[in-house]
Structures are given as C-alpha cells and as structure tokens.
Amino acid sequence: MTVLVRPQALENFKVREFQMLIDGKWTDGAEGGVIERRSPGHGVAVSRYQAGTKADAERAITAARRAFDDGHWSRMTGAERSNIILKAADLIAARSGELAYLDCIESGKPISQAKAELGGAVDIWRYAAALGRDLHGESYNTLGDTTLGVVLREAIGVVSIITPWNFPFLIVSQKLPFALAAGCTTVVKPSELTSGSTLVLGEILLEAGVPAGVVNIVTGTGAEVGAPMTVHPDVDMVSFTGSTLVGKLTMANAAQTLKKVSLELGGKNPQIVFPDANLDDFIDAAVFGAYFNAGECCNAGSRLIVHRDIADEVVKRVAALAGEVRVGDPLDPQTKVGAIISPEHLAKISTYVSNAATAGAHVSHGGETLDLGMGQFLSPTILSAVQPDMAVAREEVFGPVLSVLTFETLDDAVSIANSIDYGLSAGVWSRDFDTCLTVGRRVRAGTIWMNTFMDGASELPFGGYKQSGLGRELGRHAVEDYTETKTLNMHMGRRKVVWSRS
Numbered sequence: 186m187t188v189l190v191r192p193q194a195l196e197n198f199k200v201r202e203f204q205m206l207i208d209g210k211w212t213d214g215a216e217g218g219v220i221e222r223r224s225p226g227h228g229v230a231v232s233r234y235q236a237g238t239k240a241d242a243e244r245a246i247t248a249a250r251r252a253f254d255d256g257h258w259s260r261m262t263g264a265e266r267s268n269i270i271l272k273a274a275d276l277i278a279a280r281s282g283e284l285a286y287l288d289c290i291e292s293g294k295p296i297s298q299a300k301a302e303l304g305g306a307v308d309i310w311r312y313a314a315a316l317g318r319d320l321h322g323e324s325y326n327t328l329g330d331t332t333l334g335v336v337l338r339e340a341i342g343v344v345s346i347i348t349p350w351n352f353p354f355l356i357v358s359q360k361l362p363f364a365l366a367a368g369c370t371t372v373v374k375p376s377e378l379t380s381g382s383t384l385v386l387g388e389i390l391l392e393a394g395v396p397a398g399v400v401n402i403v404t405g406t407g408a409e410v411g412a413p414m415t416v417h418p419d420v421d422m423v424s425f426t427g428s429t430l431v432g433k434l435t436m437a438n439a440a441q442t443l444k445k446v447s448l449e450l451g452g453k454n455p456q457i458v459f460p461d462a463n464l465d466d467f468i469d470a471a472v473f474g475a476y477f478n479a480g481e482c483c484n485a486g487s488r489l490i491v492h493r494d495i496a497d498e499v500v501k502r503v504a505a506l507a508g509e510v511r512v513g514d515p516l517d518p519q520t521k522v523g524a525i526i527s528p529e530h531l532a533k534i535s536t537y538v539s540n541a542a543t544a545g546a547h548v549s550h551g552g553e554t555l556d557l558g559m560g561q562f563l564s565p566t567i568l569s570a571v572q573p574d575m576a577v578a579r580e581e582v583f584g585p586v587l588s589v590l591t592f593e594t595l596d597d598a599v600s601i602a603n604s605i606d607y608g609l610s611a612g613v614w615s616r617d618f619d620t621c622l623t624v625g626r627r628v629r630a631g632t633i634w635m636n637t638f639m640d641g642a643s644e645l646p647f648g649g650y651k652q653s654g655l656g657r658e659l660g661r662h663a664v665e666d667y668t669e670t671k672t673l674n675m676h677m678g679r680r681k682v683v684w685s686r687s
Contacts, residue, residue, distance in 0.1 A: 188508070214238060214404075219236055225292070237374075241410065252397065267317045277303070291353065291379040331677045332676055334674055344424060347373075351526070420444060429450040448656065449653075450654040451483055452484060470614075470637065500589055504567050507565040525562060546571045595620065
C-alpha cells in the first residue's frame with residue numbers, strides 16, 4: 186500500500202507575474218500573450234510568464250550577438266568573469282529557498298528534493314567559476330628553430346540554451362555558468378511549464394554584474410521560441426536538454442548553418458544485479474533510482490536486470506519498500522514522490538503500464554492513479570515478468586514505473602542492457618569487483634555506477650552514448666565545450682623557401 190500525503194490548499198496564494206529579460210531589461214513579449222502555469226500538485230495557477238514569439242527570440246539573439254561582438258564580456262580576464270560567477274553563486278545560495286519553492290510548485294517535485302538540487306547547483310556555479318580561470322590552450326616549441334605554434338581557446342560566441350521542465354534550475358546550472366566562464370553570450374529558453382526559477386536567476390545575474398545582453402531569457406513554447414533559437418545564423422552553438430525526438434529536430438535545425446550542438450537526451454537506464462550483491466543496499470538504490478523525481482528523470486533507473494536466482498526476492502523486497510514511500514503534497518518535507526507534471530503526461534505513463542500488462546507483464550505494485558483531492562499523482566509502480574522486446578522495457582516512460590527483467594549469465598545481462606537505443610547511465614551490483622569492472626567496460630553508457638546509483642559530482646562528466654545525446658556536461662572540460670580552437674603558426678626570420686622561385 187502506498188503512503189499518501191494529501192496536498193493542503195495554498196491559502197491566500199498570489200500568482201507570481203514574470204517578464205522576459207532581453208538586453209539587460211525586463212520586458213513583455215512582442216504580442217502580449219501570457220502563459221499561465223498551474224501547479225501539478227495543487228491544481229491552481231501559481232505563475233504567469235510572457236508568451237514569447239519568434240520576434241522576441243530574434244531580439245534576444247541580436248542583443249547577445251552585439252554583447253559578444255563588443256567584447257565587454259568575452260575579452261574580460263578569466264579572473265574578472267570568475268569573480269562575477271562566484272558572486273552569482275553566493276546570491277543563488279542566498280535565494281535558494283525562494284528558488285526551490287518555485288521549482289516545487291511549478292514542477293510538482295518534493296520541496297526537500299528541490300532544496301537539495303539548489304545546493305548542488307550552487308556547487309556547480311562555483312566549480313564553473315574556477316574552471317573559467319584555468320581555461321587555456323597549448324604551445325608547441327618543437328617545430329623547428331624558426332616556428333612557434335600556439336593553439337588558443339576562444340569563446341565560441343552566442344549560445345542558445347534550451348532546458349526542460351523536470352529539473353528547472355539544476356539543468357540550466359549545468360550549462361549557463363560554463364558558457365559564461367568561457368566568455369560566451371547566451372539566449373536561454375526554459376520550459377514553458379517551469380520558467381520561474383530561471384527568470385529569478387536573471388535577476389541574480391544582473392545583480393552580480395553580468396553586463397546587459399550577455400544573458401537573455403525568453404519564455405514561450407518550443408515552436409514559437411525554441412525553433413528560431415536553433416536556426417538563427419547569429420547563433421553559434423545550441424545546448425539542449427530534453428527528449429530524444431526534440432533533440433533530433435534541434436540537430437536538424439542546427440545543421441542548416443552547421444552550428445555546434447550539445448544534446449543531453451533520453452535514457453532507459455539499467456541496474457544489473459548479481460546474486461552476490463549486497464541486497465540491502467541495492468533495494469534502497471532501486472527504489473530511489475526508479476522513483477526519484479517521480480521517475481521524471483533522464484537518469485532514472487527504470488530497468489532492473491536481475492539474475493534469475495534472486496528475481497523473486499528482489500521484486501518482493503522492492504515492492505515492500507516502495508509501499509513505504511510517501512507520495513503526495515510536494516510542499517510536505519516528508520514527501521518523496523510528488524506530482525506528475527501534467528494530466529497529459531500522467532495519461533501517457535498510465536498507458537505504458539496498461540499496455541505492458543496486456544502484453545504479459547505483471548503489475549507487482551502500484552500502477553493506479555491517485556485521487557488526493559487536487560493535482561495529479563501516480564503510485565510507484567513495479568512491472569515484473571517484463572520481456573526485453575516490450576515497449577516498457579525499451580522506451581522512456583518518464584514516470585514512476587520500474588520494469589524488472591531477468592538474466593542468467595553476465596553476457597546475457599550486458600546484451601539486454603545494450604539492446605536499446607539509449608546509453609545514458611547504468612548501474613552494476615556485485616561484491617566481485619572484477620564483475621563490476623567487466624560490466625562497466627562493456628555496457629555502452631556515459632556513466633556506470635558500481636554498487637551505488639545516481640551519485641554525482643560537479644567534477645564528473647555527464648552525457649550519453651547513442652541516442653542519449655552528444656557531448657558532455659560538467660567535469661573539467663565542460664568550459665572547453667563552449668570554445669573554438671584557433672592555431673597561430675608563427676614564423677621567425679625570413680622564409681627560406683620561396684615557392685615561386687623553387
């Protein structure tokens with residue numbers, strides 16, 4: 186049985202009104218439209234954003250282009266940019282409660298989780314500031330007495346940053362501070378479902394001293410705002426996080442002008458469990474990996490690939506622990522699983538569950554929508570007897586649904602793990618570290634956790650293989666992703682060989 190936390194009505198709540206940030210000024214959209222966001226956990230309007238259009242995106246791109254070309258940001262010293270980014274980090278920390286609250290009520294994620302994400306975001310901003318001071322090229326004095334080669338790293342230019350609704354502040358923090366540290370200027374489009382915290386970030390960056398036009402924030406839909414940001418000739422790079430389908434469209438749009446593209450897309454991430462694993466640790470990680478952020482997470486551990494000898498025990502124990510997870514009011518500090526982002530998405534998740542049951546999977550726990558008086562919720566769900574060819578085992582459900590598959594040999598487990606289009610992350614559980622390393626080296630994914638799951642650090646690169654994306658975020662090379670390399674080939678003295686006279 187699921188532990189329910191019924192949402193409390195938002196008493197005397199005042200809807201927050203937002204404008205867009207273009208060229209250092211807060212402004213309404215060109216056509217005056219408004220997007221109203223209703224809280225998925227409480228069913229009431231909580232925010233209103235400007236409904237941006239192509240004209241607004243183009244205004245923002247023009248401002249970013251001008252700000253880059255005038256050099257007020259790109260030609261600062263690394264130390265000067267770093268100091269401003271560090272000040273922004275301090276201001277984010279000071280307003281973290283406000284930012285977490287916005288993410289909570291707009292996305293439906295639990296408030297305790299949102300606060301933890303803000304702590305992680307502050308660390309990323311500080312890490313990016315440090316990398317900005319360490320950005321450097323190379324020199325070659327081995328090319329002969331008359332030649333010196335120098336390779337520079339220069340900011341790539343104007344970057345379009347497009348972020349999703351599931352981690353509104355955390356994901357913009359995995360992109361924007363690194364672009365700023367490199368010296369780029371930016372146009373940011375947050376999801377039209379969860380724009381609030383990104384707009385507050387705009388206030389913070391202006392207060393920190395980021396010059397006008399360096400960061401522009403345009404709200405609106407992907408069709409109206411996002412698409413122009415991916416095709417405009419004055420944009421040099423696109424950094425996108427979202428679904429694989431929209432990632433493919435973004436890549437196709439960017440190809441029209443051969444922009445650099447960084448894509449962090451979908452995942453269908455396995456946890457492979459061997460009979461000698463510490464099952465106490467694993468069971469907790471399985472429940473966390475499946476139901477963190479209500480499963481609306483590209484890194485969700487949505488597939489358990491379990492050795493046949495322990496499959497029944499694992500399903501029983503995971504179901505028992507899932508039954509203790511508190512589901513409901515995102516504003517309750519004890520809640521672990523909050524609301525589903527929209528009624529349409531809830532219906533999509535429920536369809537995956539019903540289709541899997543029709544195909545022969547067994548609903549071992551949950552599977553039902555929950556009527557808590559307001560908002561939209563789904564109980565943590567476990568599907569056992571799942572076969573590798575089922576849609577629920579191959580496609581990204583993006584909800585609190587865990588599929589359990591079985592294997593007999595290590596080769597079987599690796600084959601099942603690698604049999605899908607995604608390759609974002611994976612976990613392996615065994616007391617034999619040879620087993621862990623063998624699986625870790627053979628599974629095609631960007632991150633492999635060994636005897637843990639969904640741990641992270643600003644220092645560790647993040648990104649995927651195959652249709653999980655292109656490029657990496659975080660890590661010491663993250664700033665370099667927002668640069669171009671330029672070779673300076675310098676000749677000293679007279680050139681000895683003249684081609685026209687040889």
